[in-house]
Amino acid sequence: MQPIKLDITKAACFLGEGAVKAFEPQVKEAQAALEAGTCPGNDFLGWLHLPTCITPEFINEVQAAANTLREKCEVVVVAGIGGSYLGARAVIEALGNSFAWLVQDKKNPTILFAGNNIGEDYLAELTDYLKGKRFGVINISKSGTTTETALTFRLLKKQCEAQMGKEEAKNVIVAVTDAKRGAARTCADKEGYKSFIIPDNVGGRFSVLTPVGLLPIACAGFDIKALVEGAADMEKACGNNVPFEENIAAQYAAVRNALYQNGKKIEIMVNYQPKLHFIAEWWKQLYGESEGKDKKGIFPASCDFTTDLHSMGQWIQDGERTIFETVISIEKPNKKMLFPEDEENLDGLNFLAGKRVDEVNKMAELGTRLAHVDGGVPNIRIAVPELNEYYIGQLIYFFEIGCGISGNVLGVNPFNQPGVEAYKKNMFALLNKPGYEAESKAIQERLAKEQ
Numbered sequence: 001m002q003p004i005k006l007d008i009t010k011a012a013c014f015l016g017e018g019a020v021k022a023f024e025p026q027v028k029e030a031q032a033a034l035e036a037g038t039c040p041g042n043d044f045l046g047w048l049h050l051p052t053c054i055t056p057e058f059i060n061e062v063q064a065a066a067n068t069l070r071e072k073c074e075v076v077v078v079a080g081i082g083g084s085y086l087g088a089r090a091v092i093e094a095l096g097n098s099f100a101w102l103v104q105d106k107k108n109p110t111i112l113f114a115g116n117n118i119g120e121d122y123l124a125e126l127t128d129y130l131k132g133k134r135f136g137v138i139n140i141s142k143s144g145t146t147t148e149t150a151l152t153f154r155l156l157k158k159q160c161e162a163q164m165g166k167e168e169a170k171n172v173i174v175a176v177t178d179a180k181r182g183a184a185r186t187c188a189d190k191e192g193y194k195s196f197i198i199p200d201n202v203g204g205r206f207s208v209l210t211p212v213g214l215l216p217i218a219c220a221g222f223d224i225k226a227l228v229e230g231a232a233d234m235e236k237a238c239g240n241n242v243p244f245e246e247n248i249a250a251q252y253a254a255v256r257n258a259l260y261q262n263g264k265k266i267e268i269m270v271n272y273q274p275k276l277h278f279i280a281e282w283w284k285q286l287y288g289e290s291e292g293k294d295k296k297g298i299f300p301a302s303c304d305f306t307t308d309l310h311s312m313g314q315w316i317q318d319g320e321r322t323i324f325e326t327v328i329s330i331e332k333p334n335k336k337m338l339f340p341e342d343e344e345n346l347d348g349l350n351f352l353a354g355k356r357v358d359e360v361n362k363m364a365e366l367g368t369r370l371a372h373v374d375g376g377v378p379n380i381r382i383a384v385p386e387l388n389e390y391y392i393g394q395l396i397y398f399f400e401i402g403c404g405i406s407g408n409v410l411g412v413n414p415f416n417q418p419g420v421e422a423y424k425k426n427m428f429a430l431l432n433k434p435g436y437e438a439e440s441k442a443i444q445e446r447l448a449k450e451q
Helices: 021-036 056-072 085-097 120-130 148-164 164-171 183-191 211-219 224-237 248-261 272-292 313-318 357-374 387-409 420-431 437-450
Strands: 005-007 073-081 110-114 134-140 173-177 194-197 264-273 299-304 323-332 379-386
Touching: 005 183, 005 248, 021 248, 056 134, 056 164, 056 194, 056 211, 056 323, 073 120, 073 148, 073 211, 085 110, 085 211, 085 272, 085 387, 110 120, 120 134, 120 148, 134 148, 134 164, 134 211, 148 164, 164 173, 173 183, 173 211, 194 211, 224 387, 248 323, 248 379, 248 387, 248 420, 264 272, 272 299, 272 357, 272 387, 313 357, 323 357, 357 379, 379 387, 420 437
Parallel strands: 073 110, 073 134, 134 173, 173 194, 264 299, 264 323, 323 379
Antiparallel strands: 005 379
């Protein structure tokens, strides 16, 4: 099968001649450091060769656990936050029916996501929805103490046991967690849950090809073997020994760093296919959490076109010229629909009669690209042949390896997230969590002074 393609010509034209090529030495050095394990954060490089290391036996084990949940449950709730849910949701929503929440699909359970917020109304409405239903839970947490996920899992565990009985609940609750440590591991061992391990050397935002992503995706009825095959093929296509001109991840890292050096501080991930909304959400975490540190980093944003052309289009066309766009373009839709003829033609659209709706969409994409380039917005285009498991697997690994290279070129540790802890310390102090007495006193004094 053909690979996804990268077109940087409409971005490179905004740079000096040879500017992208000039980054080749830095990009090669950055990728070599990944390969040799000499870069910052080298204890979190387990994702680098993960696709080609996944065995058929492992795929079968994950699929067997998914099949149990599929047979026993009409709803499966995935409890996790950040990288513990975004990858799975991105793949499931990209491949699934856009109206899955309305369609009564008798072949596949409904997949819901929770543990990614502390919304009381959200959790109350979720538990109300689950009343009387056969549901299972995939609890994804290395520590088992992440507030959003732990709070949600406590609620779901109690409800599942109350509705299905404690013995049956054991068969429909699966833990994806640390091999030896943490509250989630202790709970899984004590209760006898089926469990899968999150590798110590794979961070959450790089974990979609571990059981963190593979188990929910398999539960939804999608082909995780094809997903991994796509990622494995992209791993080979972007290998350390692949020439710069042929390595699309190296070129992506080079052009975005060249644009950043030239004052382009914001990258907008654009799609013309609504199913890709959560692919962009996953990408935002991957790049934002990896590069946004040491007062550096491109700000990752996203837009769903053509929808957002009617809200953000004006700013993109005429606003401050600190942006560039990366467009994911799906070349062939999975469905076919022709634009109908109308006798009265009140909307004046009969000139489109007989055309595929996708042709109209593609002309909107091309017209927008031309307008934005004319308006001073560099454009990168990623062409994906079609929307299926294999090509989504390619896309996932392309963005992962591109992120690792790009972060190293930027000069940051792409694999840590020290800034994420700041809000947690304040929240725990405000909630008077045991062990935070000094922090609680300090923050209360600060708030008193600010009043």
